[in-house]
Amino acid sequence: MAAKGPGKDYQPVKRKYHSTVRVGDYLYMWGGTQPDLPKVHNNEKKKSMCSVMEVYHLVTGRWEQKPTTGNPPLGFKSYAAAAIGNEIFYFGGECGHDDCYHNSLYR
Template sequence: MAAKAPDYQPLDREGHSTVRVGDYLYMWGGGQPGLLGLLNNEKKKSMCSVMEVYHLRTGRWEQKPTTGNPPLGNPPLDVKSYAAAAIGREIFYFGGYCNHDNCCHNSLYSFNVDTFNWKELSPTTSHHGPMMKAYCGMIAIKVNGKDYLVVIGGSGPSSNNTPKQPGAQYSEAKGIASSRQRCNEIHFYKLSTGQWISPTVTGDRPLPIDEFTLTSINNSK
C-alpha cells in the first residue's frame, strides 16, 4: 500500500495577513524563504501569484493560482507588512514594504475570493492619498449605506512622499532606517467613487503609530 501523502502546508513567512471570508482563511504574500534579494524574475512572480487558502471546516490548506496582477510593486517585488480588510467577497490590500531598501507603497488592490482575480484600484503615487507606508491599520466601515476603507497610522520614507495631511503628526521611526517616519494620518477610501478622502479630524488623534492591530467591533455590548 502506498504511503499517504502529507497534507499541504504553506511556506514559513512573516509580515503577512490572513483574512477570513466565510468558512475560509486567505493568506497572501509576506517575507518567505527564497524571496529575499530577488527583484524581478519569474520565480518571484510565481511565488507571489498564488493564494494560500485554509478551510476552517476541514482544517486543510490549499494553494491556488490567481489571475490579474497582485500588488507586487514596480518592478514586481514581494510585499510584506501591508494592511488588509474584507468587504463581502472582496479582500482589500493597502501599502506594504517590499523587503528591498526603503521601498514602500500606497497602492490599493482588491482580490475577489470567487474569481481569484486581482484588481488595482489605486496605484502607488507620491502625489495623493496616504503616504507610501507599511505597518499601518485598515478596517472596513459603512456610512450612510456606502462602503469605506479607513487607513490609520503606519511608517514609511520621509522623502519623495505624498503631501503631509493637515493636522497629522510625523516622527522618526526609532529602531529602523532613520529615513522612515511614523505618522497618525487618517484616510478614507470610498469604494463607490474610487476616491481617497482626507477627512477633517476633531478631538485627540493617537500619537504617530505603526505595527499595531486595528479591529472593527460591531457588537456595541
C-alpha cells in the same frame, strides 16, 4: 480553478509579515517574507511566488493553494488587508529591498 497542494497534509511555506483574512468558512493568506523570495523590486520569480493564495478551510482544517489573476502587488509584506463581503483588499506594503514602500490598493 482546481486547488493545488501535495496531498491532504499540505502546509504553506513558513513566512512573516503577512496577513490573513476571513471570508465565510475560509482564511485567505497571501504574501509575507518567505524563504527563497528574491529581495529585488520586481522579477519573474517573485511574481510567480506571489501569484498564489494560501487558503485554509475552517471546517475541514485543510490548506490548499489557489492561483491569483493579474499582476501581484509589489508590496508583498507589511501591508494592510481587509475583507469586505466576498472581496479582499490589500493596501501598501514593503517590496523587500532597500526602503521601497508602496501605497497601491489591490482587490
